[in-house]
Amino acid sequence: MRLDRVILLSIFFLITWSASAQRTVVSGRVTDASTGDPIPFANVIFKDQSTGTTTDFEGYYKVEIGLKVDSVLCSYIGYKAKVKPIKYGQTQVVNFQLQEEVATLQEVVFIAGENPAYPILRNVVANKPINDKKSLNAYQYETYSKVEVDVDNITDRFKKKKFVKKITQVMDSVEQIAGEDGKPILPVFISETISQFYFRNNPELKHEKILKSKITGVGVEDGSLVSQFIGSSFQEYNFYQNWLNIVSKDFVSPIADGWKLYYDYDLLDSAMVGNDYCYRLDFYPKREQDLAFYGTMWITKNEYALKQIDATVTKTANLNYIEKIKIQQELTKTEAGAWIPTKNRILLDIGEITENMAGVLAKFYTSNQDIEVNKPFENKFYEKPIVVAEDFSIGNTDEFWESKRHEPLSPTEMSVYRMIDTLKNIPIVKTYTEIINIAVNGYKKFGKFDVGPYLSIYANNTIEGHRFQLGLRTNSDFSNRWIFGGFLAYGTRDDEFKYNGFVKRIMSRDRWTTIQAQYTHDIDQVGLSAEDLIGYSVFLTATKFGNLVRPYYYNQFKLIAQRELFKGYNQKITFNYRTFDPLYSFAYRTEPESMDSPLEREIQTAEVTIESRFAKDELFIQNENDRISLGANKWPIFTVRYTRGIAGIAGSDFSYNRMGVNIQKDLRLGLFGTSNFDISAEHIFETLPYPLLKAHIGNESTFFSQAAFNLMNFSEFASSTYASLRYNHYFEGFVLNRIPVMKKLKWRLVATANVLYGYLDTDNLNLLPEFDENGVEVQQIGRLTDDPYVELGYGVENIFKVLRVDFLHRLTYLDNPDASKFAVKFSFQFIL
Known part of the structure; x- marks a missing residue:
């Protein structure tokens, strides 16, 4: 072989070997351009090559190749694919920020044969009893949780708002938070939590102990309340269950x-x-x-x-206001066979409510480690679903969190902490934070005192004229054991001061135990009593306006003691002394058996009530000096109440016995929507004037209320024995989503049914004379006969996202004076 050919051939092989020895290594992270969150499971490949990989749960990837390449492609379902140039033969970092692709869902069509995905899905369902974590007797793990809330969709128009201009200095650094290709976001809250989570089966019980929390946020003052929400209990989603409850x-x-x-x-x-x-x-x-x-x-x-x-x-x-909900989950097989999520990421993207507002991003991340299975504790261990350690906020040093985080903070997240610290100290931000707190809580905080509630500041009615009221109570800065409060009100027409004062002592927070004493002088209405409308503050406030129905002044002293004896069971004992001074034509015979007996107008009662309430899986959180119910999950809430009236105490007029029961339950019916029902029954054993009986709540306004019988007139019926059913069903989109023209409106059907059986003994009616001692006709009260009172309704909610319209039909007692057979009523509601 000629020497020149040997040399050329050698050079050729050298070049070929050199080229094959040069490898291109590319690593980086793939994130969402709108939220800054990592995108797991995204595809990253060299363009025009089959070599590639997928990102891990944190969005990181690494890929390498020995062939000559000049670019790398990143793609994922729901996002626009993106190509970036790379340098051949080098190790380099290439990050991607993908934009969401706005496109209609594709139609899947199979021409012949069975969809090959179907056999897989049938096997998934068949193996649920083995793979679902709830098949385990018990499991426990350490959880690291991270929550971030940001303001997004920050437009130029939004930046020009007066209050936004005053935080320009912070806004100037927004681009750094958003990233290279991302949209600007403004963080307002970030937290980290380490907790221990426990679950056991048969019975199904949960317990989470919040060990440490690090919280930084605009307007966040009480870390103990927030800490109860940012653990894993409120971020647990199990796709093996048929339905996932979100928002x-x-x-x-x-x-x-x-x-x-x-x-x-x-x-x-x-x-x-x-x-x-x-x-x-x-x-x-x-x-x-x-x-x-x-x-x-x-x-x-x-x-x-x-x-x-x-x-x-x-x-x-x-859904209303929700732009996107995203759940990403990675699961690991346990030694017992079932699979447990080890990493979860949830994104809630709330859109602009109006064009002049920005949106909100809520991002949740959890990581679970040190998983142990089938080691259940005694039931008593799970009595409190959420517990915050007393030292949860102590020792929150950077060194502690660096050692405890399951994943290190990204540079962006470290910047978030610094930005929020700057933002929450800007005066205009503090002002708007106060306004929001007042709107949510109803009170304005002044150091150790709260002033409010704002709904009761003003009213106008036929008895009081203009009513002005100011209330005050202490908060946890004053004491976490003692609460003092009250209100003072004045009516310009009746020239009467009304007032209330109370003192409450929290004896135990472990088994919630309180003692409270209060005294009140105020005005109320028969059939619209404030005590009957607890939980319906808006409707109660509305009853203070306009014409008052059967109004009366009252003085009341109450002494209340309650204790949670064991999980779900609460026992309450109340002593109640109350006077009744009517402001309308009312009188009753003091001797029911005699038509000529002396007449009285005023009533004094003294009674002791024993109330037992059982809610097996009701979840509570503690907010400063209050305990707030978040409702029950699967089981009904039962309440049984017995009252004994005692004559002779401080001039009380009557001895009597009354027994009542109440059952409440929410029903989740999956495809068919959600229902809730409220069943009540009560019996009064003695003969009493009707102000001491059950005057059923009517509603003569044009607004719909779940607290009332909406086609019943005020004080139309009273009963000494009754049973009632209130039923509401929310179809969500079950019907209207299937009608082509209607589904775009996102309207939702609702249905209601109110049924009342009641009885009022003739002896009760005989207590009422036709005229009082001055010859003024006494206002009588109606009663139900053998037929029930029935009203049915149907309607549409979510009109313009806030309006609900109900069409109501009254089916019985149509011959009563001023009875309405049909009505259209409205209500406003903020719902998702």
Whole structure:
């Protein structure tokens, strides 16, 4: 061989070997341009090559190749693909920020044969009893939780607002938070929490102990309240359950038992995910208005278990103000076979309520470690679902959190802490924070005292004229054991001062135990008593305006003691002394058996009430000196009440016995919506004047109220024995989502039914004379006969997102004076 050929051939092989030895290594992170959150499971490949990888749960990737390449491509479902140039033969960092792709959901069509995804899904459902974490006797783990709330959609128009201009200095650094290609966001809250979470089955019980919390936020003062919400208890989503409750709405899982009714599927790929060979399935709602997800999930080939899922709800769903809900989850198999989520990320994107407002992003992240299974504790251990350690805010040093975080903070998150510290000290921000706190809590805080509630500051009615009221109470800065408060009111027409004073002692927070004494002098109405409208503050406030129905002055002294004896069971004892001084024509016979007996107008009563309340799975949180119920989950709430009236105490006139019961329950019916019912019954054993009986709450206004019988007149009926049912059903989008023209409006059907059986003994009516001692005709009271009072209603809510219209029909007692057979009533509600 000629020497020149040998040399040329050698050079050729040298060049070829050199080229193959040069490897291009690219690593980086893929994030959402709108939120800054990482995008797990995204595809990253070299352009025009098959070599690539997927991002991990934190959005990181690393890929390398020995061939000559000049660019790398990143893509993921729901996002616009993006290409970036790279340098051949070098190790480099390339980050991607992907923009969401606004597109209608694709239609999935199979020409012949069965969809290949269907056998996989049938196996997933069949293996739920093995793979679902709730199949375990118990499990526990350490949880690291991180919550961030940001203001987004910050437009130039929003920046020009007067109050926004005053935070320009902070806004100038927004671009750094958003990132290279991202949209500007303004953080207002960030928190980190370390907790220990416990679950046991049969009975199903949960317990979470918040060990440490680090909280920084605009307007956040009491870390103990916030700490109860930022653990894992409120961020736990189990796709093995048929329905996931998010923002008080039920969303159907893509692996629900009835998956075929709600979703279409694509089997796109199979690949190794970690150590498991998995099928990749993309899923889409059959109707885009339904409360369902679209996204991608990975199902293991051997166990048919959910390995990873990325599920999104978009603004096409029948929700208000919600632009997007995204849940990303990574699961790990336990030694017992069931799979437990080890990483969760939830995004809640709330859109602009009006064009002049910005939006809000709420981002939640949890990581679970040190998982132990099938080691249940005694039931007593789980009595309190959420407990905050006394030293939860002590020792929150940077060194502590660096050692405890399951994942380190990103540079962006470290900047968030600094920005919030700056933002919350700006005077205009403090002012708006105070306004929001007043709107939510009803009180304005002044050091150790709260002034309010604002709903009661002013009223105008036929008895008092202009009524002005100012209330005051102490807060936890004054004492976390003693609470003092009261109000002073004045009416310009009756020239009468009204007042209230109370003192409350918290004896125990562990088993919530309180003692309270109060004295009140005020005005009230028969059938519209404030005590009967607790929990309906707006309707109660409305009753203070206009014409007062059967008004009376009263003096009342109450002594209340209550204690949670064990989880879910609360015992209360009340002593109540009350006077009745009517401001309308009223009198009663003091001797019912004699038609000529002396007449009286005023009434004094002294009574002792014993009340037992059982709510098996009711969840409470403690807010400073209050305990707030978040409702029960599966079980009804039962209340039994016995009252003994005692004559002779401080001039009290009557001895009597009354027994009552109440049952409340919310029913989640999945596809068909949500129902709730309230059943009440009571019996009074003695003969009493009707102000001491049950005067049923009517509603003569044009506004709908769940506290009243909406087609019943004020004080139309009273009963000594009664049973009532209030039933409400919310169809969500079940019907209207299926009507092409209506589904775009996002209206929702509602239905109501109010039924009342009541009885008023003739002896009770005989207590009322026709005329009083001055010859003035006495106002009588109506009663129910053998037929029940029935009203049915149907309507539409979510009109313009805030308006509800109810069409109501009264079916019985139509011959009563001024009875309305039909009415259209309105109400305003802020709902998702």
